[in-house]
Amino acid sequence: MHSLYSTVSSVLTPASPYAAEIGRLFWITLWISLVILLAVSAFVIFNLIRYRDRGQEGLPPQTHGNMAVEITWTAIPLAILVVLFVLTLQTMAAVSPSAHPKADPVNVDVIAHQWWWEFHYPGSKVVTANELHIPVGKSIHIQLTSADVIHDFWVPELGRKMDAVPGHPNTMVIQADRPGVYLGACAEYCGAGHAWMRIRVVAQTEADYQDWLASQAQPHPEPKSALQANGKALFVGLTCSSCHTVTGSGAPASKDVGPDLTHLADRQTLAAGVVPNTPDELRKWLADPNSIKPGSNMPNLHLSSQQLDALVAYLEAQP
Amino acid sequence: MRQESIAPHALPFPPLNKGWGWLAWFSTTDHKKIGILYMVTSLFFFGVGGIEALLIRIQLAAPNAKVLTPQEYDAIFTMHGTTMIFLVVMPLFIGIANYLVPLMIGARDVAFPRLNALGFWVFLLGGIVIYLALFTGSLADAGWFSYAPLSEAAYSSRPGVDYWIVGLIETGVGTIGAAVNLLATIVRYRAPGMTWRRMPLFVWMMMITSLIILYALTPLNAGLIMLLGDRILHLHFFRANVSGGSAILWQHIFWFFGHPEVYIMALPAFGMMSEVVPVFSRKPIFGYTFVAGSGIAIGLLSFAVWVHHMFAVGLSTPMNAAFSAASMLIAVPTGVKIFNWSTTMFRGRLRMDTPLLFAAAFIIQFVIGGITGVMFAAVPIDWQLTDSYFVVAHFHYVLFGGSMFALWAGVYYWYPKITGRLMDERLGRWHFWLAVIGFNMTFFVQHILGLIGMPRRVYTYPNLPGYGTMNMISTIGAFILAIAVLLFLWNLVVSFRRGKVAGDNPWDAWTLEWATTSPPPEHNFEKLPPVHSARPLFDLAHPEMADNPKYRTEAKA
Numbered sequence: 093m094h095s096l097y098s099t100v101s102s103v104l105t106p107a108s109p110y111a112a113e114i115g116r117l118f119w120i121t122l123w124i125s126l127v128i129l130l131a132v133s134a135f136v137i138f139n140l141i142r143y144r145d146r147g148q149e150g151l152p153p154q155t156h157g158n159m160a161v162e163i164t165w166t167a168i169p170l171a172i173l174v175v176l177f178v179l180t181l182q183t184m185a186a187v188s189p190s191a192h193p194k195a196d197p198v199n200v201d202v203i204a205h206q207w208w209w210e211f212h213y214p215g216s217k218v219v220t221a222n223e224l225h226i227p228v229g230k231s232i233h234i235q236l237t238s239a240d241v242i243h244d245f246w247v248p249e250l251g252r253k254m255d256a257v258p259g260h261p262n263t264m265v266i267q268a269d270r271p272g273v274y275l276g277a278c279a280e281y282c283g284a285g286h287a288w289m290r291i292r293v294v295a296q297t298e299a300d301y302q303d304w305l306a307s308q309a310q311p312h313p314e315p316k317s318a319l320q321a322n323g324k325a326l327f328v329g330l331t332c333s334s335c336h337t338v339t340g341s342g343a344p345a346s347k348d349v350g351p352d353l354t355h356l357a358d359r360q361t362l363a364a365g366v367v368p369n370t371p372d373e374l375r376k377w378l379a380d381p382n383s384i385k386p387g388s389n390m391p392n393l394h395l396s397s398q399q400l401d402a403l404v405a406y407l408e409a410q411p
Numbered sequence: 412m413r414q415e416s417i418a419p420h421a422l423p424f425p426p427l428n429k430g431w432g433w434l435a436w437f438s439t440t441d442h443k444k445i446g447i448l449y450m451v452t453s454l455f456f457f458g459v460g461g462i463e464a465l466l467i468r469i470q471l472a473a474p475n476a477k478v479l480t481p482q483e484y485d486a487i488f489t490m491h492g493t494t495m496i497f498l499v500v501m502p503l504f505i506g507i508a509n510y511l512v513p514l515m516i517g518a519r520d521v522a523f524p525r526l527n528a529l530g531f532w533v534f535l536l537g538g539i540v541i542y543l544a545l546f547t548g549s550l551a552d553a554g555w556f557s558y559a560p561l562s563e564a565a566y567s568s569r570p571g572v573d574y575w576i577v578g579l580i581e582t583g584v585g586t587i588g589a590a591v592n593l594l595a596t597i598v599r600y601r602a603p604g605m606t607w608r609r610m611p612l613f614v615w616m617m618m619i620t621s622l623i624i625l626y627a628l629t630p631l632n633a634g635l636i637m638l639l640g641d642r643i644l645h646l647h648f649f650r651a652n653v654s655g656g657s658a659i660l661w662q663h664i665f666w667f668f669g670h671p672e673v674y675i676m677a678l679p680a681f682g683m684m685s686e687v688v689p690v691f692s693r694k695p696i697f698g699y700t701f702v703a704g705s706g707i708a709i710g711l712l713s714f715a716v717w718v719h720h721m722f723a724v725g726l727s728t729p730m731n732a733a734f735s736a737a738s739m740l741i742a743v744p745t746g747v748k749i750f751n752w753s754t755t756m757f758r759g760r761l762r763m764d765t766p767l768l769f770a771a772a773f774i775i776q777f778v779i780g781g782i783t784g785v786m787f788a789a790v791p792i793d794w795q796l797t798d799s800y801f802v803v804a805h806f807h808y809v810l811f812g813g814s815m816f817a818l819w820a821g822v823y824y825w826y827p828k829i830t831g832r833l834m835d836e837r838l839g840r841w842h843f844w845l846a847v848i849g850f851n852m853t854f855f856v857q858h859i860l861g862l863i864g865m866p867r868r869v870y871t872y873p874n875l876p877g878y879g880t881m882n883m884i885s886t887i888g889a890f891i892l893a894i895a896v897l898l899f900l901w902n903l904v905v906s907f908r909r910g911k912v913a914g915d916n917p918w919d920a921w922t923l924e925w926a927t928t929s930p931p932p933e934h935n936f937e938k939l940p941p942v943h944s945a946r947p948l949f950d951l952a953h954p955e956m957a958d959n960p961k962y963r964t965e966a967k968a
Contacts, residue, residue: 096873097873097874097875098876099875099876100863100864100875100876100877100878101863101864102862102863102864103795103796103862103863103864104862104863111795113791114791114792114794114795117789117791117792118786118792118795121785121786121789121792122786125782125783125785125786128778128782129775129778129779129782132749132750132753132774132775132778133775133778135753135757136753136756136771136774136775139753139756139757139759139761140756140761140763140771143692143756143757143758143759143760143761144761144763145693145760145761145762145763148760151693151760151953151956152692152693152694152758152759152760153694153758154694154695154956154958155694155695155697155758156695156697156698156699156958157697157698157699157700157701157751158697158698161698161754162698162701162747162751165746165747165750166743166746166747169742169743169746170743173739173740173742173743173785176739176785176789177735177736177739179789180732180735180788180789180790180791181732183789183790183791184728184731184732184790184791187791187794188728206566236725240560240566241558241560241561241566242558242560242561242658244723244798246798246799246864246866248795248863248864252723252791252794252795253723253794253795253797253798254723254725254794255723255724255725257651257658257659257724257725258560258651258652258658259651259652259656259657259658260651260657260658260659260724260725262725275864275875276864277864277866277869278866279723279797279798279799279866279867280558280723280798281485281554281558281561281798281867281868282561283485283561283566284481284482284485285481286481286485286866286868286869286870287481287869287870287871287872290873365873386480386481386482387480387481387482
C-alpha cells in the first residue's frame with residue numbers, strides 16, 4: 093500500500109508550465125507577505141518590550157493620530173495590491189485553455205461520480221477510470237462534468253483545480269513535462285466517499301502513450317481457462333453488467349453507473365485509490381465493498397467463494 | 412446640567428420579573444440578563460463544538476484511521492462548522508454587545524427589550540432544533556455550506572439536513588431581531604453629547620455588524636427556504652438536472668451571506684481590540700476616524716467579494732477578475748486597522764495584563780490569516796489552494812487566532828464589569844500561553860498539508876510522506892488548545908466566586924460602562940458624566956488635558 097503513495101503531489105514542485113506559473117505567483121505573494129508579517133510582528137514585539145509599563149509617573153503622550161501616516165499606510169498596501177492584481181490577471185491568462193492555441197492538445201472528457209472518476213478519450217473511444225494516462229509535453233484539454241453532485245479535479249503538480257458541476261461543463265488544461273505518476277484527489281466535499289476519490293495521472297512518452305491507447309482500444313481478453321469462462325458468465329449473468337461495462341463480455345454497455353472494467357488489470361489501484369490492484373484485494377473488495385471503502389455505492393452481492401475466484405480470474409485476466 | 416442626565420427617552424422599562432427567583436431568567440427583558448443568557452448559551456455550544464473539533468483531530472491523527480466512519484466524520488465536521496459559526500462566535504459577540512452597548516452609550520436599556528428577549532429565545536430554539544436531529548439518528552452531514560445538489564433529497568435523504576435548515580432559519584430570525592434592536596438602540600439612545608465621532612469603537616463596529624446582519628442573514632434565510640422547498644416539496648431551485656435548476660445559484664446565495672458573515676464574526680473582534688489596546692497602552696486609539704471609517708469600508712466591501720469562494724466553479728474571467736480586485740481591496744481597510752492598533756501601543760505605557768497579551772497575539776495571528784486571505788484573492792493561487800488544508804489553516808487563523816483571541820481579550824477586560832470581580836491573572840497567563848502554543852501548533856502545519864495536496868473535509872488520508880507526522884502535530888496542538896480552553900472556563904468559574912473585587916473601574920478605562928457599579932444596577936446608571944469626547948472618563952480624571960480642547964480646565968490644585 094505504501095508504495096502507491098510514496099511521493100506527495102505538491103503545489104511547490106510544479107511539473108507543468110501551468111502549475112509553474114501559479115507556483116511563481118505564490119512565491120512572489122509569499123515573499124511580500126513575509127515582509128509585511130515580519131514588519132508588523134517586529135513592531136508589536138518591539139512595543140511590548142520597549143514601552144512596557146515600569147511604574148513611571150504620569151501619562152504617556154496622548155497622541156490621537158496623524159493624517160500623513162494614515163495616508164501612507166493606506167497608499168502603500170494599495171500600490172502593492174495593484175501590482176499583485178496585475179500579476180494575477182497575467183497568470184490567469186497564462187493558465188487558461190486558450191493560452192496556447194497553436195499547441196496540438198489532447199482532449200479528455202472527465203466525468204466525476206460519487207466516488208470515482210471516468211475518463212473518455214474522444215478520439216479513440218477508450219474509456220477508463222481513476223487513472224488518467226497522458227503523453228508528456230502536450231497540453232491536455234479536459235472537459236469536466238459531473239454525473240451527480242459537485243466534485244473537483246485537482247492534481248497540484250500539473251495545474252489548477254476545477255469544480256465538476258452537474259449541468260455546467262467546464263474546461264481546464266493540464267500538462268506533465270516529465271514521465272511519472274502524479275497524484276491528485278477530489279477537492280470538493282461530495283459525501284461519504286470524498287476521501288477515497290483519488291486521481292493518478294500516468295504521464296508517458298508519446299510512444300508509450302500511443303501503445304497504451306492502442307491496448308486500451310482492444311476488447312477484454314477472451315477466457316483462457318474454465319475459471320475465467322465461469323467468471324465471464326457470472327459478470328454477464330449477475331447484476332455486475334448493469335452498472336459496469338466490459339467490452340468483449342457480450343453484455344450490453346452499461347450506463348456508466350460504475351467504472352468501465354474492460355482493462356481493470358491495467359490499473360494500479362482499486363476503488364479510486366484505497367488499495368493496490370491485486371487479485372487478493374479485488375477478491376476482498378468483491379466480497380464486501382463497504383469494508384474497503386465505507387459508503388461506496390457498490391453493493392455486497394454475497395458472492396460465494398467459488399464465484400469470487402471466478403470473477404477475480406476473469407477481471408484480472410491479462411491479454 | 413443637561414449633559415449630566417440620562418438620555419431623556421431612555422426610560423427604564425417596567426420590570427416584568429420581580430420576585431420570580433431563577434424563573435426570572437426566562438421572562439427577563441433586561442439587556443444585561445439577556446446578554447448573560449447569550450454568553451452562557453454560547454459557552455455551552457463552545458464546549459460542544461470543541462468536542463467535535465477534538466473528534467475530528469482524533470480521527471485525523473494517523474493515516475487510514477477508523478475511529479469514526481465517514482458518515483460520522485461528515486456529520487461531525489458539518490456540526491463543528493455550524494456550531495462554531497452560528498451558535499458560538501455570532502451569539503457570543505451579540506451577547507456581549509447586548510450587555511455592553513447600552514452601557515457604553517449611557518442608555519438605561521435597549522430600544523426593543525421584548526424583541527431582544529424574543530431574539531434570544533428563537534436563536535436558542537434554532538440551536539436546539541439543529542441538534543434535535545440526533546433523535547432521528549442523522550445529524551446534518553452536507554457541510555456547513557450545504558452545497559446543492561449534495562444537500563438535495565436525492566443525495567442526502569435522511570432528515571438531518573431538514574433539521575439543520577429549520578434550525579438555521581430560526582437562529583437567523585433571532586439574530587436579525589438582535590441586530591434590529593442593537594441598531595435602533597445605537598441610533599436612538601446615545602447619551603447627550605455622544606455624537607457619532609465620540610462613540611466607542613466597539614459600538615461603531617456593532618452598528619456596522621448589525622447592518623451587515625440585516626443584509627446578509629435575510630438572503631440566507633430566503634435561500635434556506637428555497638432549499639427546504641427543493642427537499643420536501645420537490646421544487647427545483649438548485650437541482651441541476653431539472654429544468655431551470657442551478658447548483659451554482661445556491662453558491663451565490665450562500666456566499667452572498669457567507670462572506671459578510673466572516674465580517675459579522677470579525678468586526679466585533681476589531682471593536683474589542685479598539686477598546687482593549689488603548690486602555691492597556693494608556694493612550695487614545697491612534698486614528699479614531701480611520702479605525703471607524705475602515706470598519707464602514709469593510710462593511711460595504713464585504714458584500715462585493717463573495718465570488719472569491721467560487722473561483723474554482725468555472726465562472727467567467729471578467730467575473731473572477733472583478734471579485735479578485737474587490738477581495739484584494741478589502742485588505743486595505745483591514746491593514747489600516749492593524750497599523751492603527753500597533754501604533755496605539757507605540758510610545759504608550761503598556762500594562763501587560765491578560766487582555767493586552769491576547770490583543771498582541773491577535774495582531775500577529777490575524778496578520779497571518781489576512782495575508783493568506785490575500786493569496787486566496789489572487790485567483791490562480793486560489794485555483795491551487797482552495798478546498799485544501801491551506802484554507803482550513805487560513806480561516807482558523809482569522810476566526811480562532813483572530814476573533815477568538817480578541818474575544819478572550821474582551822472577556823478578561825469586561826468580566827469585572829459583569830461580575831464585579833477580576834479574573835485570575837495567573838490562570839489567565841497559563842491560558843494565554845497554552846492557547847498561543849496549542850493554536851499555532853494545530854493550525855500552522857495545516858498550511859503545509861494544503862500545499863502538499865491534502866484536500867479538506869476528508870475523513871482519512873493515505874499514508875503519504877509527511878501527512879501522518881503533520882496531522883499528529885496538529886492533533887497534539889488541538890489537545891493543548893483544549894487544555895487552554897478548560898483553564899479559561901475554570902477561570903470564569905473560580906473568579907466568579909473568589910476573584911479580586913473589581914470596583915467600578917479596575918483598569919482606569921475611559922468609556923461610560925466604567926462609570927457605573929460592577930455589576931451595574933438594573934437601570935444601569937444613577938447619573939452620567941458629560942460626554943465631550945470619545946473618552947468621557949479620561950476627561951473627568953484629567954480635566955487639564957481633556958481630549959476636547961474646548962472643555963479643558965485647570966487641574967484642581
